Amino acid sequence: MLQTILVTGGSGYIGSHTTLLLLKAGFEVVVLDNLSNSSLESLHRVEKITGKKVKFYQADLRNTQQIADIFNENNISSVIHFAGLKAVGESAEIPLDYYEQNISGSINLLKVMKEFNCSQIVFSSSATVYGDPASVPINESFPTSATNPYGRTKLFVEEIMRDLAHSDPSWNIILLRYFNPVGAHESGLIGEDPQGIPNNLVPFISQVAVGEREKLRIFGDDYSTPDGTGVRDYIHVMDLAAAHVKAVTSHVKLSGITTLNLGTGNGYSVLEMVKAFEKESGKSVAYEIVARRSGDIAECWTDPSLAEKTLNWKANRGLAEMMKDTWRWQNNNPKGYKI
Numbered sequence: 001m002l003q004t005i006l007v008t009g010g011s012g013y014i015g016s017h018t019t020l021l022l023l024k025a026g027f028e029v030v031v032l033d034n035l036s037n038s039s040l041e042s043l044h045r046v047e048k049i050t051g052k053k054v055k056f057y058q059a060d061l062r063n064t065q066q067i068a069d070i071f072n073e074n075n076i077s078s079v080i081h082f083a084g085l086k087a088v089g090e091s092a093e094i095p096l097d098y099y100e101q102n103i104s105g106s107i108n109l110l111k112v113m114k115e116f117n118c119s120q121i122v123f124s125s126s127a128t129v130y131g132d133p134a135s136v137p138i139n140e141s142f143p144t145s146a147t148n149p150y151g152r153t154k155l156f157v158e159e160i161m162r163d164l165a166h167s168d169p170s171w172n173i174i175l176l177r178y179f180n181p182v183g184a185h186e187s188g189l190i191g192e193d194p195q196g197i198p199n200n201l202v203p204f205i206s207q208v209a210v211g212e213r214e215k216l217r218i219f220g221d222d223y224s225t226p227d228g229t230g231v232r233d234y235i236h237v238m239d240l241a242a243a244h245v246k247a248v249t250s251h252v253k254l255s256g257i258t259t260l261n262l263g264t265g266n267g268y269s270v271l272e273m274v275k276a277f278e279k280e281s282g283k284s285v286a287y288e289i290v291a292r293r294s295g296d297i298a299e300c301w302t303d304p305s306l307a308e309k310t311l312n313w314k315a316n317r318g319l320a321e322m323m324k325d326t327w328r329w330q331n332n333n334p335k336g337y338k339i
């Protein structure tokens with residue numbers, strides 16, 4: 001029998017790319033999403049690319065009954081849990097919404113899973129749980145901390161899941177700490193579609209290139225990095241999606257709780273990102289240097305070896321592919337999924 005995976009937040013950026021690869025790998029996929037930060041068009045396009053169907057439920061993690069109904073109607077074997085709010089700045093303005101959706105929403109999901117004897121879950125955590133790391137590269141044993149409500153929701157959910165796994169050995173939980181996801185599927189049909197002004201670097205650069213924004217503001221060139229701008233570990237979203245397929249198939253050999261960093265192990269500065277994007281797109285990207293953004297750190301990249309060993313997975317797309325694929329998506333869809 002085909003295994004059925006529940007993907008919460010499956011119409012969002014990382015969720016839609018993961019859904020695509022799950023379908024290609026032969027899984028049945030059920031998506032739960034309230035569409036607060038995504039469009040159903042992403043899944044229509046996933047169906048177009050794969051020639052397969054996705055079962056979609058417009059449901060909210062704050063509503064336990066809606067989650068239970070999905071488990072009642074489907075034989076879910078594992079869950080990949082992407083759904084939640086993710087804007088760091090906004091999280092300081094409306095913390096209760098972040099705590100409710102990210103933490104209470106996750107608890108509701110875990111309770112329903114327990115009720116239906118479903119004990120395998122992959123959770124979207126973030127490199128933000130390392131706070132300002134004392135050194136790079138970062139490995140999974142580094143101390144964790146958070147400087148904003150969004151980061152705290154990730155840390156708290158990790159802790160809740162750790163307590164749960166310790167309380168009952170039948171749980172099989174994989175916490176994936178993403179570094180900086182960028183890029184899009186090579187078809188140019190699906191990609192990142194931020195609502196309003198993008199918070200993240202690459203969507204901002206690509207919106208400048210396509211004429212949607214005037215210029216990029218580079219937040220600080222006085223960090224102690226080679227060119228003074230911030231350095232991050234950018235990972236192609238298709239590599240990230242592939243890691244999730246490996247994670248759900250690795251549940252059989254893993255038990256308890258497993259924590260993994262997902263990145264490439266390479267760090268690139270903001271200026272290197274701008275240059276790489278210009279090269280792949282043939283467009284020039286106007287920018288100005290402005291003050292540092294509060295809460296930003298100088299540099300952050302992972303030691304990817306534990307994920308490689310545990311999942312038999314490695315990110316293999318380089319910077320040129322990340323930029324080429326971002327540009328194809330942005331150029332074909334200047335207003336994202338909106339027509």
Ligand code: NAD
Pocket residue numbers: 008009010011012013014015032033034035036037038039059060061062081082083084085086101105124125126127178179180181200
């Ligand atoms: P996204 O906003 O594109 O996807 C999240 C999806 O969850 C959206 O489709 C949204 O509509 C849905 N959602 C939000 N609240 C919900 C609720 N209460 N009930 C049901 N659905 C809800 O974000 P993404 O970039 O695809 O990120 C996915 C996950 O990965 C998030 O948990 C995010 O915190 C985490 N993450 C993202 C990044 C990144 O840079 N994109 C980095 C680290 C971790």
Ligand code: UDP
Pocket residue numbers: 180199200201202204216217218219220229230231232270293296
């Ligand atoms: N950044 C920038 N201008 C922007 C957005 C981001 O200079 O409009 C910089 C930011 O300071 C950081 C890097 O780009 O050094 C990556 O930022 P992003 O918000 O994409 O990811 P995160 O801060 O979560 O690592």
